[in-house]
Amino acid sequence: MMSELSKRMSEGIDFENCSPDVILELISIKSEWTNIQDIIKLTLKAFYQVVKMHDDKIFEIEQVLPQKANKNDISHQMAQKANLIDMKKTMAEVAANIESRTTYEDIKRMLEDKITKPEMMFQLQNKVSFEDMKHYIDQTLNHQSHSDAVEEELARIKQKMEETYRDMQKKMSQGIVGSKDIQQLSISIDTKFNEIEQAIDQKANKQSVAQALHRKANRPDIDTVLAKKADLSDLQRVIAALENKIDITSFEGLVRAVESKADRHEVSQQPSSFRASTEVDKALQKFNNDKFDMEKRLNDIERSVQVTQRDAISQVDQIKSLVNMNLTQKVDYRDIDNINHQIHNKADIEKVQELVTSLRNEVVAQLTQIKKDVKQKTKAKDDDSKKKKKETEFANEKAFEEIKTIKEKMQKLAAQFDKELTERDKQMKNIQQSNQGDIQKVFGNMQLEIENIRKIIADIEQRKGEKRELNDFKQKVVQQIELKSDQSDVSNQISKFTAEQTQKQFDLRQELFKKVTEIQNLIQMNITKKVGMEEFNEALSQKVDLTMLRSSLDQKIGFSEYDGMKKLLDRIIKDIEGKSSFKDLEAHVNFCKNVFEDLTKELLLKANIKDLIPLLDTKANVEDVNGTLSLVQREVEKCITEDEMRKTLNEQALINEALCAQNCVGRWIWKSGEIKPNSLVPWEVQALNTCPDNFLWEKSKTSIVAVAPGLYEVSFGFYSKKQPTVQIHLNGEPLMSVSKSSQAQIRCNIIFRFVNDHGKENRISNVGKHSAGNVTGLTLLDFIALPARARLSLTFTCDSPGEGFFNIRKL
Numbered sequence: 001m002m003s004e005l006s007k008r009m010s011e012g013i014d015f016e017n018c019s020p021d022v023i024l025e026l027i028s029i030k031s032e033w034t035n036i037q038d039i040i041k042l043t044l045k046a047f048y049q050v051v052k053m054h055d056d057k058i059f060e061i062e063q064v065l066p067q068k069a070n071k072n073d074i075s076h077q078m079a080q081k082a083n084l085i086d087m088k089k090t091m092a093e094v095a096a097n098i099e100s101r102t103t104y105e106d107i108k109r110m111l112e113d114k115i116t117k118p119e120m121m122f123q124l125q126n127k128v129s130f131e132d133m134k135h136y137i138d139q140t141l142n143h144q145s146h147s148d149a150v151e152e153e154l155a156r157i158k159q160k161m162e163e164t165y166r167d168m169q170k171k172m173s174q175g176i177v178g179s180k181d182i183q184q185l186s187i188s189i190d191t192k193f194n195e196i197e198q199a200i201d202q203k204a205n206k207q208s209v210a211q212a213l214h215r216k217a218n219r220p221d222i223d224t225v226l227a228k229k230a231d232l233s234d235l236q237r238v239i240a241a242l243e244n245k246i247d248i249t250s251f252e253g254l255v256r257a258v259e260s261k262a263d264r265h266e267v268s269q270q271p272s273s274f275r276a277s278t279e280v281d282k283a284l285q286k287f288n289n290d291k292f293d294m295e296k297r298l299n300d301i302e303r304s305v306q307v308t309q310r311d312a313i314s315q316v317d318q319i320k321s322l323v324n325m326n327l328t329q330k331v332d333y334r335d336i337d338n339i340n341h342q343i344h345n346k347a348d349i350e351k352v353q354e355l356v357t358s359l360r361n362e363v364v365a366q367l368t369q370i371k372k373d374v375k376q377k378t379k380a381k382d383d384d385s386k387k388k389k390k391e392t393e394f395a396n397e398k399a400f401e402e403i404k405t406i407k408e409k410m411q412k413l414a415a416q417f418d419k420e421l422t423e424r425d426k427q428m429k430n431i432q433q434s435n436q437g438d439i440q441k442v443f444g445n446m447q448l449e450i451e452n453i454r455k456i457i458a459d460i461e462q463r464k465g466e467k468r469e470l471n472d473f474k475q476k477v478v479q480q481i482e483l484k485s486d487q488s489d490v491s492n493q494i495s496k497f498t499a500e501q502t503q504k505q506f507d508l509r510q511e512l513f514k515k516v517t518e519i520q521n522l523i524q525m526n527i528t529k530k531v532g533m534e535e536f537n538e539a540l541s542q543k544v545d546l547t548m549l550r551s552s553l554d555q556k557i558g559f560s561e562y563d564g565m566k567k568l569l570d571r572i573i574k575d576i577e578g579k580s581s582f583k584d585l586e587a588h589v590n591f592c593k594n595v596f597e598d599l600t601k602e603l604l605l606k607a608n609i610k611d612l613i614p615l616l617d618t619k620a621n622v623e624d625v626n627g628t629l630s631l632v633q634r635e636v637e638k639c640i641t642e643d644e645m646r647k648t649l650n651e652q653a654l655i656n657e658a659l660c661a662q663n664c665v666g667r668w669i670w671k672s673g674e675i676k677p678n679s680l681v682p683w684e685v686q687a688l689n690t691c692p693d694n695f696l697w698e699k700s701k702t703s704i705v706a707v708a709p710g711l712y713e714v715s716f717g718f719y720s721k722k723q724p725t726v727q728i729h730l731n732g733e734p735l736m737s738v739s740k741s742s743q744a745q746i747r748c749n750i751i752f753r754f755v756n757d758h759g760k761e762n763r764i765s766n767v768g769k770h771s772a773g774n775v776t777g778l779t780l781l782d783f784i785a786l787p788a789r790a791r792l793s794l795t796f797t798c799d800s801p802g803e804g805f806f807n808i809r810k811l
Contacts, residue, residue, distance in 0.1 A: 666695035673801030720802030
C-alpha cells in the first residue's frame, strides 16, 4: 500500500481538491506492516500539498480582493444613486413635460407659416434700423414722464403746421405748378399727425397707472413683498415715482405708431414738380426749421428727464419682476392671460399699509408693556437698594464697636504685661536673696564642720591615741577637705549663676517687648484696613441717589423684555437674511431689460401679414396636398403587411439559429516562433472565435479549453524550413503525434483515389520540394470526441523556428 502511494507521489500525480481517493485506496488495500518513517513522509507530503494548495488559493483570493469594491463604498455609491421612487417621479415629470411640449408636426406647421430669413432681410432693408428705433423709443420713454410739456410742444407744432398748410393752400389756389403733389403731401402729413394724436390719446393717465399698480402685490406673497421693503416712506416714494411712468399698452401703441411712420428715403423721394417750386421750397425750409427747433426743445426735455426716468424705470422693473419672471421662457398668449389673472388676484397697497400699521401698533403695545415691566422691576430694585443701605449702616456700627472692644483688650493686655514684668523682677530678686542665704548657710556649715574637726583633733590629742589611728584620721580629714570646693570656686559659681539669671531675665524681657510690638502692629494694620467716618461719608456721597436710580431704572428695560426684544431682533435679522439684496434686484432688473430687448428683437424679426400673403400664395393648396396623399396611399398599399414581415423574420431567425449551431469554430495562430517549456506552442493571436463561451483562450497561453463535451473537428498546420514533429495533448496526456515522415508513409500506404468524369481513377501524392520552400507544411484534419472542459495543447519539436495555426470546430 505504501509502495503504491509513494509511487504515485513520486510520479507527481495531482490529487483533486478535497478528494477522498487516497483514503479509500488506503482502506481497500490490504494492510501490511511498514516502517513508520514511510508513513510520516507520506503524511508530510500530503500535508505539504494541501497547505500549498491552500496557499495558492489564498494568494489568488488576495490578488482578487483589491479589485473588489468595499461594502461601505458600495453602500455609499448606492446611497448617491437615485431610488426607484425618485426614478418614477422623474420619469413621470419627464413624461408630463414631453406631453406639454409642442409636437414635431406643430413646430413644422409653425415653421411653414413663418417667413425665411433671407426674405425677411430683404423686406427689412427699407425699414428703420433697430438702433434708431431703440433710440427713438428711449426718447419717447423719457418724454412720457412729462406728457403735459410734450402736448404743449405738439400743439405749437400743430399750429405751425396749420399755418404752413394754409399758406400752401393759398399758393395752390393761385395756380402754382405741382399743386397735386403738394395736396398729397399735406394729406399724408395730416394722416401722420392724426396717428400721433391717437397714440398720445391712447396713453394712460395717472389714475389708470395708479390703479394698475395697486393690483401688484399677491395675497400669499404679501409677507415676502413686505420683507423686501425697507419702510413705508420708501414705498410711498417709489409709488409717487411710478405714478409718472408710462403704461405697457401706451408703449405698445407708440411702437405701432412708429412702425406706421414713413421711412427716411420715402420722405427724401419727392416729386420733381414739387422740387421745382421755389415757394414750396421756402415752406419746406420753414417747416424743417420749426422741426429742428422742436427737436432741440425735445432734447432739452430729454436731458432734464434722464435722471428721474432711470430711477423710475428701475423701480418699475423691480415691482414688475414677479410678473416678468414668467415671460423669460415663453412668449405666448396663454402666459399673458395667466399673468393678467395673477395681477387681478394681487392685493392693494391700502391693505399693505393696514398690515404695516397693525404691526406698528403691536410693536408700540409691546414697548408700553416693556416700560411697565421695567418700572415694576425698578421699584423692586429700589427696595433692594434700601435694604442693602441699612445692612451697610448696621455693619459699619458693628465694625466701630469691634474696634472699641479691640482697643480695650489691647490696653488690658498691656497692663497685664507690665504686671508680669514687675512680678518676674520681684521673683528674680527673691531668687538672688535666697541663693545668697543658702551660700551663707553653706559657709556657716563648713565653718561648723571645721570647728568640729578641730575639736575632734583636740580631743584626740587630749586622749593621746595611738599614732597610727591619728595618721589615718588625718588622712581621712585631708581627703574630705580635698573633696570640698575652694572658696574661689564657690564665688565663681555664684557669679556665673547670677550672670545666667540676669541674661535670662533680659531675654524674657526682649521677647515680651517683641510680642507686644507685634500685637500692636497687628492691631494697627486692622485699624488701617477699616474705613473712617469721613471716607465712609464721602463714599456715601458718591453713591447714586434713590430718585436718580429710580429715574434711570424707569428708562431701562428688564431681562424678560430684553430677551423678547432680542428674539424679535433675531427673527427680523433672519427674515432680512432670507430676502434678496439690492444687488440681486439690480441683476434681476438688468435681466428683465435684456429679456425685453430680446422680445423687441424677436418682434422686429417677425414677418408682417402683408409679407406673408404673397408667400402663402406660393404654398401648396388643399387639392395639391390631397393629390400627394393619394399617391402616398398607393405606394403604401403596394408594400407588404406587418404579419408577412413577422413571418419572414421568424423564418430567418430559425435559419440563423441552425447556421449558428453549425458555425461553432475557433482558430488561433502562432507567429513568433518561440516555444514554451516542454516544447509547448503558445497561441498568440485569436483569428476567429464564434463561440467564446465554449472555446476559452488566453493570450500567449499553451492550452485551449473546450467546455462542452462532444464530437469536434480538429485541424492544424505548421510551416518551417526543416521537418517538424507535432503532438496533440488532451488534459496533459499525449493524444496523437504527427511528423512529415509518418505523414508521407501514410500517404504511401493509403491510396487516395477518386473517379473522374471519364470513369478513371486519380491518385494524390507529393511531387517533391517546391522552389518557394515548404509550401504544404505539416497539416492534419481529424475528428475526436472530447470530454467536458477538455484542455488541448500542442508541442512543436524542430531544429528551426516555425509558424502555425490550430483550428477546432464543434459538430
